[in-house]
Amino acid sequence: xxxxxxxxxxxxxxxxxxxxxxxxxxxxxxxxxxxxxxxxxxxxxxxxxxxxxxxxxxxxxxxxxxxxxxxxxxxxxxxxxxxxxxxxxxxxxxxxxxxxxxxxxxxxxxxxxxxxxxxxxxxxxxxxxxxxxxxxxxxxxxxxxxxxxxxxxxxxxxxxxxxxxxxxxxxxxxxxxxxxxxxxxxxxxxxxxxxxxxxxxxxxxxxxxxxxxxxxxxxxxxxxxxxxxxxxxxxxxxxxxxxxxxxxxxxxxxxxxxxxxxxxxxxxxxxxxxxxxxxxxxxxxxxxxxxxxxxxxxxxxxxxxxxxxxxxxxxxxxxxxxxxxxxxxxxxxxxxxxxxxxxxxxxxxxxxxxxxxxxxxxxxxxxxxxxxxxxxxxxxxxxxxxxxxxxxxxxxxxxxxxxxxxxxxxxxxxxxxxxxxxxxxxxxxxxxxxxxxxxxxxxxxxxxxxxxxxxxxxxxxxxxxxxxxxxxxxxxxxxxxxxxxxxxxxxxxxxxxxxxxxxxxxxxxxxxxxxxxxxxxxxxxxxxxxxxxxxxxxxxxxxxxxxxxxxxxxxxxxxxxxxxxxxxxxxxxxxxxxxxxxxxxxxxxxxxxxxxxxxxxxxxxxxxxxxxxxxxxxxxxxxxxxxxxxxxxxxxx
Ligand SMILES: *[C@@H]1O[C@H](CO)[C@@H](O)[C@H](O)[C@H]1NC(C)=O
Ligand SMILES: *[C@@H]1O[C@H](CO)[C@@H](O)[C@H](O)[C@H]1NC(C)=O
Ligand SMILES: *[C@@H]1O[C@H](CO)[C@@H](O)[C@H](O)[C@H]1NC(C)=O
Ligand SMILES: [Zn+2]
Numbered sequence: 001x002x003x004x005x006x007x008x009x010x011x012x013x014x015x016x017x018x019x020x021x022x023x024x025x026x027x028x029x030x031x032x033x034x035x036x037x038x039x040x041x042x043x044x045x046x047x048x049x050x051x052x053x054x055x056x057x058x059x060x061x062x063x064x065x066x067x068x069x070x071x072x073x074x075x076x077x078x079x080x081x082x083x084x085x086x087x088x089x090x091x092x093x094x095x096x097x098x099x100x101x102x103x104x105x106x107x108x109x110x111x112x113x114x115x116x117x118x119x120x121x122x123x124x125x126x127x128x129x130x131x132x133x134x135x136x137x138x139x140x141x142x143x144x145x146x147x148x149x150x151x152x153x154x155x156x157x158x159x160x161x162x163x164x165x166x167x168x169x170x171x172x173x174x175x176x177x178x179x180x181x182x183x184x185x186x187x188x189x190x191x192x193x194x195x196x197x198x199x200x201x202x203x204x205x206x207x208x209x210x211x212x213x214x215x216x217x218x219x220x221x222x223x224x225x226x227x228x229x230x231x232x233x234x235x236x237x238x239x240x241x242x243x244x245x246x247x248x249x250x251x252x253x254x255x256x257x258x259x260x261x262x263x264x265x266x267x268x269x270x271x272x273x274x275x276x277x278x279x280x281x282x283x284x285x286x287x288x289x290x291x292x293x294x295x296x297x298x299x300x301x302x303x304x305x306x307x308x309x310x311x312x313x314x315x316x317x318x319x320x321x322x323x324x325x326x327x328x329x330x331x332x333x334x335x336x337x338x339x340x341x342x343x344x345x346x347x348x349x350x351x352x353x354x355x356x357x358x359x360x361x362x363x364x365x366x367x368x369x370x371x372x373x374x375x376x377x378x379x380x381x382x383x384x385x386x387x388x389x390x391x392x393x394x395x396x397x398x399x400x401x402x403x404x405x406x407x408x409x410x411x412x413x414x415x416x417x418x419x420x421x422x423x424x425x426x427x428x429x430x431x432x433x434x435x436x437x438x439x440x441x442x443x444x445x446x447x448x449x450x451x452x453x454x455x456x457x458x459x460x461x462x463x464x465x466x467x468x469x470x471x472x473x474x475x476x477x478x479x480x481x482x483x484x485x486x487x488x489x490x491x492x493x494x495x496x497x498x499x500x501x502x503x504x505x506x507x508x509x510x511x512x513x514x515x516x517x518x519x520x521x522x523x524x525x526x527x528x529x530x531x532x533x534x535x536x537x538x539x540x541x542x543x544x545x546x547x548x549x550x551x552x553x554x555x556x557x558x559x560x561x562x563x564x565x566x567x568x569x570x571x572x573x574x575x576x577x578x579x580x581x582x583x584x585x586x587x588x589x590x591x592x593x594x595x596x597x598x599x600x601x602x603x604x605x606x607x608x609x610x611x612x613x614x615x616x617x618x619x620x621x622x623x624x625x626x627x628x629x630x631x632x633x634x635x636x637x
Contacts, residue, residue: 025096032090032097036105039083040391047352047391050076055349059332059360061341083109108392108569111205111216125197129510132187132194136508139183144175154180154272165270165278168252174491177267181503188499192471194510195464202465211465214512218398219572224462226588227514230521231455233590237597238448240604242487243615245445247608248282262620263489266482273504274488275453276446283441284607285434290442291416293424294366300423304334304363307370310422311377314413318551318558320381327357327380335362346372348379350394354387367414374413375406381561386568395569397576400518405565407523408530411547411596418550440547440600447520448597452486454517459485460501475499476624487617494624522577524592529581530557539595546596 053072057065087109094103141160143149154160160176167173198210207213215223242264249268250258258265270279280286297307308331312323335344346361359376363369382405386394396402412418419425431439460478463469469477475498482488494500501507528546531537534554538544551557564580574586594601608615 025098028093029097029099029102032094032106033099033102035086035090036102036109039086039109040105042079043083044352044391046072046076046079048356051349051351055351055358055360058343059340061343084111105390105392121197121200124193125201128190128194128197131190132502132508132510133505135187135190136184136502136505139180141176141179141183144172145169152176160272161270164267164272165280170253170257170268170491173267177272177491180272181498181500184503184508185497185499187502187508188474191474191499191502191507198510199465209465209467211462214461214514218514218518219574223588227455227458227517230517230588230590231451233594234448234451237594237601237604238452239487239615240601240608241444241448242617243608243613244604245277245282246617247611247613252281259620261614261616261618263483263487263617263623265491266488267491269449269488273453274486275450277449278445282445283438284603285438288432288435288438291419291425291431291435291439292367293370293419296424297365297367297370302365302370304361304365304369304373307363307365307373308333308359308377310370311373314374314409314552315377315381315558317553318561319555320558320562321384323377323380323384324355324357326355327359330356331358332360333363346376348376348383350383350387352391352394357384371410371413375410378406378409381405382565385562385565386570388566389568389570393568393570397564397567397569397571397573398518399512399515400522401573401576403515403519404522404526405561407519408527411523411527412530412550412552415548415550417548418552421550421552436547437600437603440597444597444600449486451517451520454513454520456481456485457501457504457506457513458517461507472496472627474501476626479624483617483619483623489620489623493622496625496627518588521588521590521593524596525577525585525589526561526580528592528595529560529585530554533557533560533582545599546592547599 050069050072053065053069057069087106090106091103091110094106097103140151140153143152143163152160152163160180163176164173195210202208202210202213205213207216212221215221246258246260246262246264249264250260253268258268264274266274269277271277316322332342335342342362343360344362346359349358349360351357357380359380361369361372361376363373379402382396382402383394396405416425416429416431420427420429456478460469460481463477464474473496475494475496478501479490479494482490490500505511506513524546527549528537530551531546531549534549534551534557536544536549536551536554537546539546560580560582564576567576567579578584578586607613
């Protein structure tokens, strides 16, 4: 390494002070390439070791396993920091390089994550982050009516969200909503320091503020416009759903609790953050049970393994590669019964060595897990298809792509058409129109409220990082956005003593939410592109509506998908999308999402009209009290 450094330093001298030194740019460039390749090799090897330790721990939760994982993670972090630091120095002379790919890979290596802060700041930064996640992770609350029921959190099974979606007792609902925020608001003081330190780190890497750094993986600041446009496209549909849900809530709680033209009370929505509204009584037809092939799967003797074999067949039918023998040998497809504890949430693993890929899923014989098996196998397909790329490009085209592909495959597999092709649904069991609307509503209640929620999180964090929102007004700025973008209001007036954004883990841990918004929009763009390639979508034929499409057996769809996936992140994501859509699309675009939900949107419009429901909302009171200038002393400024 040292040798390359001398060369680069010499060149800087030449540039800086006009010394004549005979080092040709070609020599520097080839040195940079050697550095890059060695650094990638080191990253790759440490990545493999770390993934192995993580797999061993997650599939067998033991204390020694945990220490081994922590050690490997630390080692990985060190290798990453080292590579980043050196790559940054090479970039200082990259104007000498003729190979654009070399420049791009050095850039990718140098911008991964937050740059180092000077010593005391870096320590504070890490402490502040860990304080915030600790406050969140150790928070728990008690039930109002059953005070002995304590330890409630939003993440455990039978936790806060389960009560929120089943209880109709407004006192209990408001209590849970408030109590969680009383615990998590303690993060405000730390968040204050966090914003300063994060901005300082972002500025060290030449970003105006942390909000801009967060957009690097999407191509930079201009991506904000695309996010906003996609949301504007969805807004009319969201407002129809909002009006319909308000009427349903009013039927349950009465017009004094749910005002005719007001925002929705956040505690009544079945979810602690109002980001999905999974209330069973919101379905239009309660007498029609949802489509569920679980009994038929059991009758036919499905096992976890057959479910994954069928998923593998799905991709083979598109002309994609089958999972390798090592996948079947190493994966964990059902919960072991030897008494060990493990992390059961489904995930797909890339061990960074181009050969070892696995899935971990505690598969139950159910329709949900059948779809999940396909979702995980989609991740596997994606990761394997870019395995020949250089290490730094072995990612989805942007952070939303991997998830979007998994979701798009899930849409196809969940169609009655596909379940019939699998012999899980008999011919003639075609769902009626009301049943289709029910199914679309079920999905819409989980997806659409998420979109404005994700926007609020992004816009709020941007405003905090760029300094538009004054520190003493952070909570009221949050509620202004919640009311105006989501049409949701708090159960009671909030103040600047509260800090409601911190009720969400991704705020406390400073994790990106943009990627979920992007994944939700993209899944429909990808789904539509594959359906068009398969000849399964025709906007002018109801029998070929987007929500009915199954692209199974289509090698044309498979080729389109393959051409996109194999790029990994080697090209800007717009190009990956362009390849997939045969040049039709190069932007985030919610048109496909609107098309998918079109039958539901038409139904909602008719239903709202028939009930003479006001579409939209007006603030109906003061939802948050701004701190008066020169009022009581403020803790946070
Ligand atoms: C789980 O880890 C423990 C401790 O390292 C080990 O003794 C045990 O054999 C492991 N179990 C399995 C199934 O690998
Ligand atoms: C700062 O962020 C807010 C909220 O996202 C936005 O409205 C505003 O335009 C941004 N200002 C600047 C100078 O970027
Ligand atoms: C979105 O896609 C549709 C067709 O798929 C196109 O007509 C429209 O112009 C696109 N919008 C943007 C903003 O790219
Ligand atoms: Zn996934």
